[in-house]
Every structure is written in structure tokens, then in C-alpha cells.
Amino acid sequence: MEQLARESEGLSISDRRDFLKKGMLAAGAMTATTFAGTAAASKNLPPMEPSWGRQLGAGVVDKPYGQPSAYEKEVVRRTVPWLTAESIASISMTPIQDLKGIITPNGLVFERYHAGVAQIKPEEHRLMIHGLVERPIIFTMEDLMRFPSVSEIKFIECPANGGMEWKGAQMEALQFTHGMLSCCEWTGVPLRVLLEEAGVKPEGKWILAEGADGSHMSRSIPLEKALDDTLVVYAQNGEMLRPEQGYPLRLLNPGWEGNTSIKWLRRLEVGDKPWYHREETSKYTDLMADGRARKFTFVQETNSVITNPCPENPIVKSGLIEIEGMAWSGRGKIKQVDISFDGGVSWVPANLKGLVLDKALTRFSLVTKWDGQPWLLQSRAIDETGYVQPTLGQLREARGTNSIYHKNSIHSWKVEANGGVKNVQIS
Amino acid sequence: MEQLARESEGLSISDRRDFLKKGMLAAGAMTATTFAGTAAASKNLPPMEPSWGRQLGAGVVDKPYGQPSAYEKEVVRRTVPWLTAESIASISMTPIQDLKGIITPNGLVFERYHAGVAQIKPEEHRLMIHGLVERPIIFTMEDLMRFPSVSEIKFIECPANGGMEWKGAQMEALQFTHGMLSCCEWTGVPLRVLLEEAGVKPEGKWILAEGADGSHMSRSIPLEKALDDTLVVYAQNGEMLRPEQGYPLRLLNPGWEGNTSIKWLRRLEVGDKPWYHREETSKYTDLMADGRARKFTFVQETNSVITNPCPENPIVKSGLIEIEGMAWSGRGKIKQVDISFDGGVSWVPANLKGLVLDKALTRFSLVTKWDGQPWLLQSRAIDETGYVQPTLGQLREARGTNSIYHKNSIHSWKVEANGGVKNVQIS
Incomplete structure (x- = not known):
């Protein structure tokens, strides 16, 4: 948490308000509004109490073993x-x-x-x-x-x-x-x-x-x-x-x-x-x-992927965005993750956030701005042994293209002008 | 894991075999057997292949969101x-x-x-x-x-x-x-x-x-x-x-x-x-x-409890046993947990195992032997601020007995000669 606090501090307060405001403007009048800070505005509650605030819900005896919300039914294997x-x-x-x-x-x-x-x-x-x-x-x-x-x-x-x-x-x-x-x-x-x-x-x-x-x-x-x-x-x-x-x-x-x-x-x-x-x-x-x-290629080599944005999570609003993803290594802890916006020409170090554990998923994060420009997004993980996640070209050079397994190369997402995200292969 | 390895090393190999063998002898002939290490014995497989090894199970499309085994239906809130x-x-x-x-x-x-x-x-x-x-x-x-x-x-x-x-x-x-x-x-x-x-x-x-x-x-x-x-x-x-x-x-x-x-x-x-x-x-x-x-007594003070053994987990076999439990503090990390076998007269330090995180459950463990002797089992947690979990007597002395909340005193289990565990109150 301290790490993210520092990240936020790197951005000015107006930058951060921008993060919020631009999103809200883009979302239209019914979704969310930033008020100007008057006492009157603070009374601008939604006009009607939603149904769930006017009735009793089900009690504890109904669910000895809990289940996800019905609204999350698309989150499945x-x-x-x-x-x-x-x-x-x-x-x-x-x-x-x-x-x-x-x-x-x-x-x-x-x-x-x-x-x-x-x-x-x-x-x-x-x-x-x-x-x-x-x-x-x-x-x-x-x-x-x-x-x-x-x-x-x-x-x-x-x-x-x-x-x-x-x-x-x-x-x-x-x-x-x-x-x-x-x-x-x-x-x-x-x-x-x-x-x-x-x-x-x-x-x-x-x-x-x-x-x-x-x-x-x-x-x-x-x-x-x-x-x-x-x-x-x-x-x-x-x-x-x-x-x-x-x-x-x-x-x-x-x-x-x-x-x-x-x-x-x-x-x-x-x-x-x-x-x-x-x-x-x-x-x-x-x-x-x-x-x-x-044979006996046991180790899952260092790998990483950006989870926000991705094809299922397109960018829907201009402004500040947290580029987020996960990295992992079968040899130990993740030491560093870099992010590229130009298909691997240049790299920016991301922050590792939360727990960084041996042979566990590790979250990385980078807060930046998006204003409709096309991106070729990549993440590149390095583990504590110094192993650097290879490019697709390097991997094919070493292993050919007959394999089914151990494809741990740098993955590329193409972010389009409308915020949509496509899977592209960059060697 | 390293910590437990060290614990195990503290016990002789015969001690550890004892851990296993006594349990097995007590469990009877049908449950488990320690063989003498002959090549013939290694062929002593169960006589029949169980049904689940002779048939196909259900496939992946059946369960987009997984559920516990039907054999775990008693593990519920x-x-x-x-x-x-x-x-x-x-x-x-x-x-x-x-x-x-x-x-x-x-x-x-x-x-x-x-x-x-x-x-x-x-x-x-x-x-x-x-x-x-x-x-x-x-x-x-x-x-x-x-x-x-x-x-x-x-x-x-x-x-x-x-x-x-x-x-x-x-x-x-x-x-x-x-x-x-x-x-x-x-x-x-x-x-x-x-x-x-x-x-x-x-x-x-x-x-x-x-x-x-x-x-x-x-x-x-x-x-x-x-x-x-x-x-x-x-x-x-x-x-x-x-x-x-x-x-x-x-x-x-x-x-x-x-x-x-x-x-x-x-x-x-x-x-x-x-x-x-x-x-x-x-x-x-x-x-x-x-x-x-x-009023506004927000903090959940340092607390701990032994989860093995406990009323639901009686001791069923003589020999080595891992006394295990969980400790937690609303003020930070757990620093130390002690265990008493005599109702608080004497204390032995337990090992903290796995992750020790701020304001999270922390596991403690102590491997010892039980041979039918009665125990008055207690755990006492100390957090990183130096706060020591109080006795029930100390807590009642400070707060009386009118309260409903914040009972974080040292908890006592009485282990009986048959291995059964009772909840007892020791001041």
C-alpha cells in the first residue's frame, strides 16, 4: 500500500482529479458526477432509494456454504x-x-x-x-x-x-x-x-x-x-x-x-x-x-501478462489508467517487470505491488495516461535468478515452432484508438 | 517450510517413526501398516482397485464454477x-x-x-x-x-x-x-x-x-x-x-x-x-x-486459540502430535505465541509458521508427544507492540462481566485421558 501511495504522490492532485473527471464526463450524465464542492451539491442524492434499501434480505440460515453473486455468473472457467x-x-x-x-x-x-x-x-x-x-x-x-x-x-x-x-x-x-x-x-x-x-x-x-x-x-x-x-x-x-x-x-x-x-x-x-x-x-x-x-522440461520459466487492459478489459475512458498484470517464475521470486508501449522498442519499469513470494503470482502496476493513442503493450518479467522473459522471436529461434509447451515469450496487446485490445504477435 | 524442517530435525528419526507407527497401530489392521522394508512387502497393494480407478469421471464442461467435494458437506458455516x-x-x-x-x-x-x-x-x-x-x-x-x-x-x-x-x-x-x-x-x-x-x-x-x-x-x-x-x-x-x-x-x-x-x-x-x-x-x-x-473500542486486541486439538478435533492416537493454532492482533504482526500444558503455570514457545503478516491470521505450531496424560492447553499471543494476551481473570478484573464484546483472553482446552477436548474456563 505504501508503494502505491508513493505512486499517487508522484502525480499532482489535478492529475489525479483528471483521472476521475475525464472518466465521468465520458460516461455521461446518468453514471457519475463530480460536484463543485458546495453544500447544496452534497444533498444531490439519487432520487429514489433502491429496492434493496427498502426491504429485508435473506437470513444466515439459507447459505451454509456461500456462493458468488448472481451478477457474477459470467466469471467462470x-x-x-x-x-x-x-x-x-x-x-x-x-x-x-x-x-x-x-x-x-x-x-x-x-x-x-x-x-x-x-x-x-x-x-x-x-x-x-x-x-x-x-x-x-x-x-x-x-x-x-x-x-x-x-x-x-x-x-x-x-x-x-x-x-x-x-x-x-x-x-x-x-x-x-x-x-x-x-x-x-x-x-x-x-x-x-x-x-x-x-x-x-x-x-x-x-x-x-x-x-x-x-x-x-x-x-x-x-x-x-x-x-x-x-x-x-x-x-x-x-x-x-x-x-x-x-x-x-x-x-x-x-x-x-x-x-x-x-x-x-x-x-x-x-x-x-x-x-x-x-x-x-x-x-x-x-x-x-x-x-x-x-524431455523432462519441468520448470515453468519466467512469464508475465498484462491483465488490464486486455481483450476482455478494453479501455473505456480516456485519462489516467493503471496498467496492471501478473508475473510468475518457476525458479523463484519475480525481481522486476518492465512495460513497453511501443512493442518492445523502449521499456519503463513497473512497480511490484503486494506480496512478492517464491513461485507465486506477483502483481505489477504502472499508472499512466491514455488519450486515444495506439499502443503496442508488452510486459517483460525478470526473476531473481536474472532470467529475462524472451521475445517470441528469441523463443522460436531457440525452439522452432513444433512445440505445444513452454511458450513463455513476451506477450503483446494492441490497444486501438477506440480502446479495444487485440492479441498481436510481435517477434 | 525451512522452519518446519528444522523442527523435524530436532526429533530423532525413531521419534518421528514413532509418530507414524503408534498412530497406525492404534488404527487397526485395515487402515494402515508400516512394512518392514522388504521387496515383497512393496507389492502388498490393496486387493482391489477402487471404483474411481476403473471408470471415467465427469468432464470439465459440467462445472464452470467449482464446488467442494460431497464428502466435505459438514464443513459449513x-x-x-x-x-x-x-x-x-x-x-x-x-x-x-x-x-x-x-x-x-x-x-x-x-x-x-x-x-x-x-x-x-x-x-x-x-x-x-x-x-x-x-x-x-x-x-x-x-x-x-x-x-x-x-x-x-x-x-x-x-x-x-x-x-x-x-x-x-x-x-x-x-x-x-x-x-x-x-x-x-x-x-x-x-x-x-x-x-x-x-x-x-x-x-x-x-x-x-x-x-x-x-x-x-x-x-x-x-x-x-x-x-x-x-x-x-x-x-x-x-x-x-x-x-x-x-x-x-x-x-x-x-x-x-x-x-x-x-x-x-x-x-x-x-x-x-x-x-x-x-x-x-x-x-x-x-x-x-x-x-x-x-465506547468506540475499535481495536480487536491480540488473541489466539488452539485449533488442534479442540472439541471438534480430539486426539485419536497416542504419540507425536502437532499442537496447532492461529493468533491475530488488530495492532499489527504477531511476534510470539507461547503454549501451556498446565493451565498457565509454565509456558513453552511455539513456532510461527508460514506468512506472518500485519493484522492477518498467523499460524503457530509445536510438535510434542501425548500418551494419555491430561492437559490444560492454552495459547498466549504477544504482538509486535508488546501487548500480551491477558488471562480471563485479568480481563474480568479490568472490565467486569457485563460486556458482550472484546473477550480476547487466553482460552483453555482440557484434554482428557481418552483424547477428548473440553472447553474450560481458567482465570
């Missing part, structure tokens, strides 16, 4: 029909154009299934740790929840986020260009604590994580990650996992491809090499220009 | 019939015994209404700032959402939390002793920014905040707070406010009595003195032993 024909193996995307702050509410966290949502009875669920361990173990949920817990705010992103754009497809909505992305407070047990219970043998170097759903989705995880920051989690944003997030138990590999954070987690097998299962060979590998494929 | 007969003027309490981490999911945030839930059309809602200002203003929601936003994680607590216990009533559930408490990431505009737009006149010292609901609930707020950290918020945990939290707009006075964070906010009037309206005279004042009443 959405699927795209061209992605996967089968709903049980498709993906729905978070409406990140509508999100505020860094927490994604549980009802809007993006979904990706390989065999639909498993409906698991928690008392019948088990997690087995076996393979190259001294003491194979089967845990109940009750066992796991007795361990000391940790709670951490981390993003999860599907590596296919933005993947339709590798070859130049134009998604005309932020929800579809970047919506395979969410950020929650996750609660569970560090995997290393559970592995210590089992006792990993010296030859154990990889772990196979497997889900209990019909697909038995599985991924090979290096032991080094498992002993670092991997969690076995049972809660998100304070409550138990949602079914589509793996209720009652999932893996969480912070900063890594979302598919490695196996949902409905039932089995962890320790081995001496990766398993090369389907979802790490035919899928979730990156086909390069020379015909070879990168 | 609850009302108590003896509190207020009218549901439209009653309160429902957060199931804090089930919460993890520090974020309360939006569906479980406690509710308190004075005329039920107003159902407000956001495009028709207005916020007026008037009174002792240079430029009275009426804002639309669109106007307000154009301002640079801030997002902050803050608790909100009703000052009546625990109020039934002033005179010795025994609530046999954590949800009813402390459930008028939640913590969310709130997004909105600092009130001082809006007040700068209106231009507060030199004689302006107080602000009346008024709701648009049928009760037109109102409170007088000192200008000093309004210029400090008060926010006008429209979102919680990433999405627009829930109707019962004031959709589309509420005040947020961090750390202060929840009722001052006026919901369905429609009017802010600047004056030179407080208004002494109903909800700051006949209600939300503290009747002292001498018959005088404290």
Missing part, C-alpha cells in the same frame, strides 16, 4: 472446443482477466483431466510409498493429516498455457491465452518428511508419482526436487482440495509443469531412473526444429 | 439458535476447526447481518462522499475500479467473538467459541485516495460510513484511521465480494471491530464529531462493572 473434443480429457481455463490480487478462488482454479474427475471417498483413499525404500508404507488420509503441516502460496500452470500461439494462432481473450494458470495457498506435508519415514535407498534417484483416477496419470520426478520443495497437499485456500484439484490428495511441485503435480495421488515409487511413461514421452515433451524432442 | 432468533439479524460462524493455512475460502467466511443480505445490482450501486469536503462526489463501481488497486491479506473479526463466555457460558465447539473470524485477501482502493479526491476540509475529523442494505448500518470512523489503512474493497480472495460480505462494495478497517467494515457501502459523510448512532451506543459498546460503558 471456460473450455475451448478446439483444444480437446473429450470433456473428460480436456481443460478449462481460469478467468484471469477478472482476478484481483494473487489468490485464485477455489471455484475458478483451472482444471485439466486425463480421465475426468475421480470421486474419491477420503476414508478409503491410500498413498503408498514403495520401491527403493527401506520401509514401504501405506498412509491413510488420517495418517497424513497428523503430520506437521505447511501452507504455501504457489502458482500452478499447465505447460500448454499459450501453446496454441507457437505457430501463430490468435486467441482473442486473455482467458484463452493465459488461463491455464492459478495460484492458491496449499497445505500439506513436505514430501521429504514422508520419504524420510520410508527411508530412500542410496540407489534411489527418481520417484514415480501416480494418480488414483481412471487414467492413473503418472510422471517421473527427480529425487532432488522431491527432497527440496515438493509437497503432498490436501487443502487449498483453507479448505480441503476441490474434487477437480485431486481431492483428497495431490502432489505439488512448486514452479514445475502442472501435470507433474499429480492429482488424486495414490502411489510414489522410488526408482533409479525415470519411467518414460506416456505423459513424459508422447506428451509433455517439446519437439524441436531438428526433429529431436526435449 | 453454522448459526447458534440462542444468539439471535431472527436469521436476518443473526450471525453464522466459520468452521475454523477445519481451516488450514491463513486464507478463509469465500464460501466459509462468517456472516453477520442487521437486515439480511442485500441483493445489489452493481451497475446501479453508488458510493457518495459528502459532508465537510471541498468536492462532494458520487462514484459508480466502474469509477472505483479504475483507481489503482491494492490487495492485502487481513482478518475480520466480530467483537462479539467469544462473547458468550464473559459470564461463564461454555460453548463446546471451537466453531462457536471463535468462529466469528475469517481472513481473506481483500482488493480495493485506499480510502485516503478517495478522500483526497473529495478534499477533506480542515474541520473534518470523523467519517460516517453507511450501508445500502435495509438496516443502513452505520458507524463513525476517526479520520486518522481513514487516512491510515482503511480500504474500500470490492473483491475477496481474487473474485468480487460475496453478497453476504457486502457485494459489490464494503469498507475494510483492518484490525478493527468487523461491524465498522460497513458492508454494501453507499455513503461516507465527513463530519467534525462522531454521530453516536444506534450501533455505536446501544450496541458495540462495553458495559463496565461500575455501570459506565466504554
Whole structure:
């Protein structure tokens, strides 16, 4: 808050009034008015008390578990029909154009299934740790929840986020260009604590994580990650996992491809090499220009996108505007975000606002003026390791255009004279 | 996480295995087993694949806005019939015994209404700032959402939390002793920014905040707070406010009595003195032993409670246990939490885990052993100002027993030989 206060102080009071007034003038007489500061004006109330001020509302007993307002029914996850024909193996995307702050509410966290949502009875669920361990173990949920817990705010992103754009497809909505992305407070047990219970043998170097759903989705995880920051989690944003997030138990590999954070987690097998299962060979590998494929590309590299304005949030009024967006890095904290108004020719540093956490969404912001001039808006994030988000040209130069995954290049919005925002590709 | 790792390292590996094994032995043969570490044992899978591993689940198109698992239907807000007969003027309490981490999911945030839930059309809602200002203003929601936003994680607590216990009533559930408490990431505009737009006149010292609901609930707020950290918020945990939290707009006075964070906010009037309206005279004042009443007791003083174990979470197994709870202070950050096992005779420092934020719930934790011995469990929080949570005796000594509000004394749980937990009052 202090940071924004300083930003505001950088603008004169007349600038800031301008922010308000121009908007109001443009909106017309019925929407809002800036009065001249007379006592008479202060009595200029709306002529009629709205209905909700003249009646009693529903009482507390009606809603033991609360729901959003009926007026927010358009703020929902959405699927795209061209992605996967089968709903049980498709993906729905978070409406990140509508999100505020860094927490994604549980009802809007993006979904990706390989065999639909498993409906698991928690008392019948088990997690087995076996393979190259001294003491194979089967845990109940009750066992796991007795361990000391940790709670951490981390993003999860599907590596296919933005993947339709590798070859130049134009998604005309932020929800579809970047919506395979969410950020929650996750609660569970560090995997290393559970592995210590089992006792990993010296030859154990990889772990196979497997889900209990019909697909038995599985991924090979290096032991080094498992002993670092991997969690076995049972809660998100304070409550138990949602079914589509793996209720009652999932893996969480912070900063890594979302598919490695196996949902409905039932089995962890320790081995001496990766398993090369389907979802790490035919899928979730990156086909390069020379015909070879990168494999085990776990880390979600530094990325960012401007959420205001965007196709769903056009500029509707001239004057001051807060350019806002989110940045994230699978390697750690965001250190800096720059904004370009001219398609990457020149850059202005944005402010990071609110919490800046390891492997979590981070908000950036820049207050400026718009008076109808065309913009080619871009954001470029830099993380604490010094990694700089690449241009689309740099990414295609390095990886070709065969890939589906790991498109983390600088994203471009074209702001038109009427305030509309288009998705454009700038190399 | 690093902190917990250190905790775990303080216990020997055999201690930690004991944590697991004792629990498993007590749970019986069907629930979980620690194997001896043979290759054969690692093949000892459950005999049958559960139904959810043999079929496809529902697909993504079914649930544009997600809901909790059907197996979590008991995790809901609850009302108590003896509190207020009218549901439209009653309160429902957060199931804090089930919460993890520090974020309360939006569906479980406690509710308190004075005329039920107003159902407000956001495009028709207005916020007026008037009174002792240079430029009275009426804002639309669109106007307000154009301002640079801030997002902050803050608790909100009703000052009546625990109020039934002033005179010795025994609530046999954590949800009813402390459930008028939640913590969310709130997004909105600092009130001082809006007040700068209106231009507060030199004689302006107080602000009346008024709701648009049928009760037109109102409170007088000192200008000093309004210029400090008060926010006008429209979102919680990433999405627009829930109707019962004031959709589309509420005040947020961090750390202060929840009722001052006026919901369905429609009017802010600047004056030179407080208004002494109903909800700051006949209600939300503290009747002292001498018959005088404290007024404008805004701050929610430092408080804490143990959430594991508690009446709803009895100890079901001997062995290692994580004593866990939450602490909070309306004056700033939590600095320290101590735990007593003998009703306050001796104290052991707990660990603060996860984020420690200003005026937010803070988690504390202590790993210890329980082998059937009776405990008189207490937690005592100290905030960064040095304020120490008082005993019940100290609080009654200072305030008498006439009050309903601001009962922040040290809370006591009696752990019985069978692991059951009772609410007891220790002075």
C-alpha cells in the first residue's frame, strides 16, 4: 500500500482529479458526477432509494456454504472446443482477466483431466510409498493429516498455457491465452518428511508419482526436487482440495509443469531412473526444429501478462489508467517487470505491488495516461535468478515452432484508438 | 517450510517413526501398516482397485464454477439458535476447526447481518462522499475500479467473538467459541485516495460510513484511521465480494471491530464529531462493572486459540502430535505465541509458521508427544507492540462481566485421558 501511495504522490492532485473527471464526463450524465464542492451539491442524492434499501434480505440460515453473486455468473472457467473434443480429457481455463490480487478462488482454479474427475471417498483413499525404500508404507488420509503441516502460496500452470500461439494462432481473450494458470495457498506435508519415514535407498534417484483416477496419470520426478520443495497437499485456500484439484490428495511441485503435480495421488515409487511413461514421452515433451524432442522440461520459466487492459478489459475512458498484470517464475521470486508501449522498442519499469513470494503470482502496476493513442503493450518479467522473459522471436529461434509447451515469450496487446485490445504477435 | 524442517530435525528419526507407527497401530489392521522394508512387502497393494480407478469421471464442461467435494458437506458455516432468533439479524460462524493455512475460502467466511443480505445490482450501486469536503462526489463501481488497486491479506473479526463466555457460558465447539473470524485477501482502493479526491476540509475529523442494505448500518470512523489503512474493497480472495460480505462494495478497517467494515457501502459523510448512532451506543459498546460503558473500542486486541486439538478435533492416537493454532492482533504482526500444558503455570514457545503478516491470521505450531496424560492447553499471543494476551481473570478484573464484546483472553482446552477436548474456563 505504501508503494502505491508513493505512486499517487508522484502525480499532482489535478492529475489525479483528471483521472476521475475525464472518466465521468465520458460516461455521461446518468453514471457519475463530480460536484463543485458546495453544500447544496452534497444533498444531490439519487432520487429514489433502491429496492434493496427498502426491504429485508435473506437470513444466515439459507447459505451454509456461500456462493458468488448472481451478477457474477459470467466469471467462470471456460473450455475451448478446439483444444480437446473429450470433456473428460480436456481443460478449462481460469478467468484471469477478472482476478484481483494473487489468490485464485477455489471455484475458478483451472482444471485439466486425463480421465475426468475421480470421486474419491477420503476414508478409503491410500498413498503408498514403495520401491527403493527401506520401509514401504501405506498412509491413510488420517495418517497424513497428523503430520506437521505447511501452507504455501504457489502458482500452478499447465505447460500448454499459450501453446496454441507457437505457430501463430490468435486467441482473442486473455482467458484463452493465459488461463491455464492459478495460484492458491496449499497445505500439506513436505514430501521429504514422508520419504524420510520410508527411508530412500542410496540407489534411489527418481520417484514415480501416480494418480488414483481412471487414467492413473503418472510422471517421473527427480529425487532432488522431491527432497527440496515438493509437497503432498490436501487443502487449498483453507479448505480441503476441490474434487477437480485431486481431492483428497495431490502432489505439488512448486514452479514445475502442472501435470507433474499429480492429482488424486495414490502411489510414489522410488526408482533409479525415470519411467518414460506416456505423459513424459508422447506428451509433455517439446519437439524441436531438428526433429529431436526435449524431455523432462519441468520448470515453468519466467512469464508475465498484462491483465488490464486486455481483450476482455478494453479501455473505456480516456485519462489516467493503471496498467496492471501478473508475473510468475518457476525458479523463484519475480525481481522486476518492465512495460513497453511501443512493442518492445523502449521499456519503463513497473512497480511490484503486494506480496512478492517464491513461485507465486506477483502483481505489477504502472499508472499512466491514455488519450486515444495506439499502443503496442508488452510486459517483460525478470526473476531473481536474472532470467529475462524472451521475445517470441528469441523463443522460436531457440525452439522452432513444433512445440505445444513452454511458450513463455513476451506477450503483446494492441490497444486501438477506440480502446479495444487485440492479441498481436510481435517477434 | 525451512522452519518446519528444522523442527523435524530436532526429533530423532525413531521419534518421528514413532509418530507414524503408534498412530497406525492404534488404527487397526485395515487402515494402515508400516512394512518392514522388504521387496515383497512393496507389492502388498490393496486387493482391489477402487471404483474411481476403473471408470471415467465427469468432464470439465459440467462445472464452470467449482464446488467442494460431497464428502466435505459438514464443513459449513453454522448459526447458534440462542444468539439471535431472527436469521436476518443473526450471525453464522466459520468452521475454523477445519481451516488450514491463513486464507478463509469465500464460501466459509462468517456472516453477520442487521437486515439480511442485500441483493445489489452493481451497475446501479453508488458510493457518495459528502459532508465537510471541498468536492462532494458520487462514484459508480466502474469509477472505483479504475483507481489503482491494492490487495492485502487481513482478518475480520466480530467483537462479539467469544462473547458468550464473559459470564461463564461454555460453548463446546471451537466453531462457536471463535468462529466469528475469517481472513481473506481483500482488493480495493485506499480510502485516503478517495478522500483526497473529495478534499477533506480542515474541520473534518470523523467519517460516517453507511450501508445500502435495509438496516443502513452505520458507524463513525476517526479520520486518522481513514487516512491510515482503511480500504474500500470490492473483491475477496481474487473474485468480487460475496453478497453476504457486502457485494459489490464494503469498507475494510483492518484490525478493527468487523461491524465498522460497513458492508454494501453507499455513503461516507465527513463530519467534525462522531454521530453516536444506534450501533455505536446501544450496541458495540462495553458495559463496565461500575455501570459506565466504554465506547468506540475499535481495536480487536491480540488473541489466539488452539485449533488442534479442540472439541471438534480430539486426539485419536497416542504419540507425536502437532499442537496447532492461529493468533491475530488488530495492532499489527504477531511476534510470539507461547503454549501451556498446565493451565498457565509454565509456558513453552511455539513456532510461527508460514506468512506472518500485519493484522492477518498467523499460524503457530509445536510438535510434542501425548500418551494419555491430561492437559490444560492454552495459547498466549504477544504482538509486535508488546501487548500480551491477558488471562480471563485479568480481563474480568479490568472490565467486569457485563460486556458482550472484546473477550480476547487466553482460552483453555482440557484434554482428557481418552483424547477428548473440553472447553474450560481458567482465570
